[in-house]
Amino acid sequence: MTYFxxxxxxxAVDEPDTDTVRKLVQEALAxxxxxxxxxxxxxxxxxxLSAYAGGLLLWENVEDEETAPGSLDQVxxxxxxxxxxLLADGEVAQIEALGWQRAA
Incomplete structure (x- = not known):
């Protein structure tokens, strides 16, 4: 499965390995x-998935404008x-099952 x-x-970093993902996430959160x-x-x-310093996480389908984005705070x-x-592995259903807060 392809991801970036x-x-x-x-x-852009194409299909980063686990260590690179960890490094990029740590840089962003700090x-x-x-x-x-x-x-x-x-x-x-x-x-x-987009992660922000402070623990905000956004979940959206960038190819489907009809699906409302969701967020989790203090992640x-x-x-x-x-x-x-999970997302890199294509486990979308497991991520979607979390308690995302959706805009009305």
Whole structure:
């Protein structure tokens, strides 16, 4: 399965290994950069997770405008890494099953 990440500078990284994912997530969660405040992982299915410093996590399908994005707040670094790994593996249903807060 194909996936890619954007780092906090907006650079794309194709199919990063586990260590690279960890490094990129740690950089994002520690970042104080307001221009590029997140790191994201997007799966070939269109599903994407974006993690922000402070623990905000956004879940959306970038190819389906009808599906409302969801968010979780105060997500710990280990949980972000776990969810990014699930998405890289294509385990969309497991991620979708979490208690995402959806905009009305």
């Amino acid at each position: 990440m954007y780092d906090v500078q907006g650079n 970042s104080t950069d307001t221009e590029n405040p997140d790191v994201s992982l997007t799966h070939e299915s269109g599903w994407s 710990t670094e280990p949980e972000v890494l776990r969810l990014f790994t």
